[in-house]
Amino acid sequence: MRSxxxxxxxxxxxxxxxxxxxxxxxxxxxxNSPEAAVFRQQAExxxxxxxxxxxxxxEIYDRNGRLLAGQKTVYEIGVDLNTVTxxxxxxxxVSRELGLNYDNLMNVIQNPxxxxxxxxxxxxxxxxxxxxxxxxxxxxQEQAGTSGLGGLTGLQFKAHPQRxxxxxxxxxxxxxxxxxxxxxxxxxxxxxxxxxAGNPVTVLIPTDPNKAYEIPRVPDGTTMILTIxxxxxxxxxxxxxxxxxxxxxxxxxxVIMNPQNGELLAMxxxxxxxxxxxxxxxxxxxxxxxxxxxxxxxxxxxxxxKILTMAAALDTNTVTPNxxxxxxxxxxxxxxxxxxxxxxxWGIQNMIGCLQHSLNVCMVNLSxxxxxxNFYNYMDAFGLGHLTGVDLAGESAxxxxxxxxxxxxxxxxxxxxxxxGVAVTPIQMMAAVSAVANDGRMVTPHVLxxxxxxxxxxxxxxxxxxxxxxxxxxxxxxxMLAVSLESESSLxxxxxxxxxGKTGTAQIPVNGFYDGTQTNASFIGWGPVDDPQFMIYVWxxxxxxxxxxxxxxxxxFSEMAQKTVILLDIPPDFIRQQIASQ
Amino acid sequence: xxxxxxNLIHAYRIAPxxxxxxxxxxxxxxxxILAMVAALYLNVTSRTAIAGRExxxxxxxxxxxxxxxxxxxxxxxxxxxxxxxxxRARELxxxxxQPEDLEYLIVPGYVAPQxxxxxxxxxxxxxxxxxxxxxxxxxxxxxDERISSRRIQ
Numbered sequence: 001m002r003s004x005x006x007x008x009x010x011x012x013x014x015x016x017x018x019x020x021x022x023x024x025x026x027x028x029x030x031x032n033s034p035e036a037a038v039f040r041q042q043a044e045x046x047x048x049x050x051x052x053x054x055x056x057x058x059e060i061y062d063r064n065g066r067l068l069a070g071q072k073t074v075y076e077i078g079v080d081l082n083t084v085t086x087x088x089x090x091x092x093x094v095s096r097e098l099g100l101n102y103d104n105l106m107n108v109i110q111n112p113x114x115x116x117x118x119x120x121x122x123x124x125x126x127x128x129x130x131x132x133x134x135x136x137x138x139x140x141q142e143q144a145g146t147s148g149l150g151g152l153t154g155l156q157f158k159a160h161p162q163r164x165x166x167x168x169x170x171x172x173x174x175x176x177x178x179x180x181x182x183x184x185x186x187x188x189x190x191x192x193x194x195x196x197a198g199n200p201v202t203v204l205i206p207t208d209p210n211k212a213y214e215i216p217r218v219p220d221g222t223t224m225i226l227t228i229x230x231x232x233x234x235x236x237x238x239x240x241x242x243x244x245x246x247x248x249x250x251x252x253x254x255v256i257m258n259p260q261n262g263e264l265l266a267m268x269x270x271x272x273x274x275x276x277x278x279x280x281x282x283x284x285x286x287x288x289x290x291x292x293x294x295x296x297x298x299x300x301x302x303x304x305x306k307i308l309t310m311a312a313a314l315d316t317n318t319v320t321p322n323x324x325x326x327x328x329x330x331x332x333x334x335x336x337x338x339x340x341x342x343x344x345x346w347g348i349q350n351m352i353g354c355l356q357h358s359l360n361v362c363m364v365n366l367s368x369x370x371x372x373x374n375f376y377n378y379m380d381a382f383g384l385g386h387l388t389g390v391d392l393a394g395e396s397a398x399x400x401x402x403x404x405x406x407x408x409x410x411x412x413x414x415x416x417x418x419x420x421g422v423a424v425t426p427i428q429m430m431a432a433v434s435a436v437a438n439d440g441r442m443v444t445p446h447v448l449x450x451x452x453x454x455x456x457x458x459x460x461x462x463x464x465x466x467x468x469x470x471x472x473x474x475x476x477x478x479x480m481l482a483v484s485l486e487s488e489s490s491l492x493x494x495x496x497x498x499x500x501g502k503t504g505t506a507q508i509p510v511n512g513f514y515d516g517t518q519t520n521a522s523f524i525g526w527g528p529v530d531d532p533q534f535m536i537y538v539w540x541x542x543x544x545x546x547x548x549x550x551x552x553x554x555x556x557f558s559e560m561a562q563k564t565v566i567l568l569d570i571p572p573d574f575i576r577q578q579i580a581s582q
Numbered sequence: 583x584x585x586x587x588x589n590l591i592h593a594y595r596i597a598p599x600x601x602x603x604x605x606x607x608x609x610x611x612x613x614x615i616l617a618m619v620a621a622l623y624l625n626v627t628s629r630t631a632i633a634g635r636e637x638x639x640x641x642x643x644x645x646x647x648x649x650x651x652x653x654x655x656x657x658x659x660x661x662x663x664x665x666x667x668x669x670r671a672r673e674l675x676x677x678x679x680q681p682e683d684l685e686y687l688i689v690p691g692y693v694a695p696q697x698x699x700x701x702x703x704x705x706x707x708x709x710x711x712x713x714x715x716x717x718x719x720x721x722x723x724x725x726d727e728r729i730s731s732r733r734i735q
Contacts, residue, residue: 056648059655065698067659071652127653159649166659225698234664449697457701495681562681569694571686579688 048204055198056161058221060175060188062230063449069175069189069275072164075130078120080154081112089140089151097133098122118156124180130157165275171233173269173292174226174447176393177278185278186291188224188447190393195222195451223452227263232256235563236268239556244270247552248544249521253294253426254560259434259526259535261462262443264390265568267294288394295388295395298423299539302506303341303358303549304524305419307433307481310355312378313366315473321480324350331361334410338364341505356484358503360418367417375413376402379422381468382432383442389465390427390445399423419506420514429524430537431465436481437500437526437535440467440474482529492525492554494561496572501525501557503549508542518542523553527561528573534564623721630720 030036060069077098079090091105105121112119134157141150163178176187184193198221236254244252249270256266269292273284289296313319329345331338340346340360346353354362367375380386385400400422401408415421424432427445435442444463451458469477481500485492492501504522507514521543526535538553538560546552564570571579660666719727 056652061698061700063697064695065700066662067655070656070659071649072656073649073653159646161649161652164656166656167663168665170664223700225700230664234668450700452700455701457699566679566681566684575686575688582688 046207048206050202051205052200052202053216053218054182054200055218056220057163057178057182058196058198058223058452060196060224060226062226062228062233064229064231065225066230067166068171068226068228068230070164070166071161073127073159074123074162075125075127076120076123076158076160077125077130077133078118078156078158079109080156081109081117081119082154084109084154085149086151086153090155093133093136093152094121094155097129097136098125124162130159133157167230168274168276169272170230170237171228171267172272172275173294174228174233174264174267174392175275176291177275177281179278186288186394187392188226191391192222192224192448196224197221219454224448225450225452225457226447227258227265227449228267228447229265229567232564232567233266233268235567236266236560237272239560239563240268240270243538243540243552243556247521247540247546247556249540249542249552251293251541253537253539254556255294255426255430255537256560256564257430257434257443257445257535257537259437259443259532262431262434262445262464263449263462264445264447265534265564267292267447269293289396292392292394294426295390295392296425298396298398298425299520299541300420300422300506300509301424301429301522302419302504302520304429304433304502304504304522305422305424306355306358306363306417307436307477307502307524308379308382308384309363309366309375309417310351310480311382311436311469311473311477312375313370314351314476315378315469316370316374318366318370318374319351321351321476324348325354325362325365327359327361329361331364331414333364333368333414334412336411336414338411338414352480352484352487355480355502356488358418358505363417364414367413372403372413375417376400378468379416381466382435383428383465384422384424384432386428388425388427388431388445389463390431391448395427396425398425398428419504426537426539430535432468433524433526434535435466435468436474436477437532438474439471440469442466442468478529481525485525490554491550492523492557492561494527494558494565496574497527497561497565497570498529498573499525499527499561500529503554505547505549517547519547519549521547521549521552523549523557525557525561528570528576530573531576533568533570534561536560536564627720 056071059067059071062068077094084090087106087109091102091109094100095102095105100122108119108121133152133155137150137152137155140152144150162180165172165175165177172187174187176185176189176191178184178189182197184190184196189196198219201216201218203216236256240252240254243249251270253270254266254268255264257264271284271290273280285291314321325348327340327346327349329340329343338360341358346357346359346361349357349359349362351362353359379400380402385398387395387397401412401416403413412421431442431445434445442465444465446460446463448460450460478500481502482498485499485501490501490503492503493499501524504520504524506520506522507516508518508520509515510518520539520541522537522539524535524537526532536557538556540549540552540556543552565572715724
């Protein structure tokens, strides 16, 4: 009996062993079959995917921490075609909330492109509208209960950031804008696009959510702090808008810079756009130079350039402030007669009178006395015809014709000396004249105060682009310009503060001839004279109430300067002298 | 001297099930060891999976928080924009200050406000690409790595 039992057990064990062996053999066979290799390859294809992590674009602040460009959340709204239960409900809800065409939505949901399972219905949807749709979806799901599916099942929402400009049109010419593809255009956004955008990181991650994967470190784009003072920028834009109305000017700019370090404090232009609606660019501007004429638009500056001619004449010892000459009202150069602005002789004048009355004849005498080589060497050293290096996209270099150029004529030596026949940008004039205000050292204008990355702030040091004139020349000329303003009781004077500056009235060439009725009125000035903390340039294009810079741009300078000293906390001269004497 | 061996052989002959029991015991021991290894593997795998899920959740939470923070910051900036401030100030009866309204006082030790400094005192974020293999490597991966390294040696 026992032996029979033992045999049965042995047979059973043997059978089970055979079955187990069969299973192992079959497993091994399946694992190594050609089909298994195909499945393994398919699994590997879907086991991992490349994913790109985009950093948040860096923010832009003004010098006092006011946000000028940040991010806001918008939504991509799409449908998961595999889970859609009611296309009509989705098309109706989306069309009603987002104002899209119902028939188009229905058509695209019911006839999607082949091979896709997710369809984008709308992107960059405002957060509030997306929230309304989300709430509707939730309500319909609750209505359907736990067993059923809501009418908006399959509607999906993906949040992502979008550039936002809280100040809307303020400083739009400085900031530039970012399109929906994340590319910066104009201004800071274009010039520092790579730094602001940061570096996207692409990594291979497992599709199995149960697998831990390495978290890529995606540092945000660099945050920028500008030299711009938001309140001063707002005031400059306000004053400019009023000036355009008051003087009937076509366009205009006001630029404020610290002449000691080149920090641009404000840069107002007349044409501005709401950066949150950047797609209106084409309706606001006719061409790219209109976006920021301060750096892009060249023009003949007129008499403000006399500052540079006088600086060259003083620096070459051609004249001193007390040098006199007999003004006959006209002078012949290169076969062309040059006249004063009023076509009248001014008799015996010294160099202060020359500046005070803005005499063209005087300037022609100076340029011819110092010679073309000297004159153009100085103009070149002042940066005319060269980029200033301002850190904004789209700067123009202007044009300074020099002897040897095909289109240079001897008369140009005379006309260039008082600002005709030479093309500059306002920022070039600021940079050039900064040498006079800053003891002979010319600054490089810039709008970037500091960069912040990984929690560390890197301040941008002031840069200087040469010393075209000596300190003594700069101080002498500043004094001459201050005295000339005071002597003529200029409308540019600022009560309580001593300022230096010069008006400019330049005729505009139309079809090769100067139009006597259309002018560029300008004024460049700085103060306080003993410690310059602001330099202001005002340019009004084609003012209609008066063609003269002394009657249009000069009072705008004064108004702007009075606002500037308040906003920058610059006490009047006598208060500063009291502080200095203590 | 041979008597004990004869006795032992005799004992097995009269109780052959002792040898079977020994085999069964060994087999059971192997099964228990395999079960323990499997349980350990399951435990480690499940903990890794949970950690992976938590990491994904935390990453989502961080992204949502950052977006919310950016939104709030932008909203605050809109509410305190130049135009909004000026409008509210005028509604409250304020007017722009004029030079003649100003009175300057000399305050000993006064330091003028300095431009913005956004430096953070916290250390910069360390790279997260430093998850040790123990946290994302399965037991089989570990065995495979060991065998591969042995082969290379």
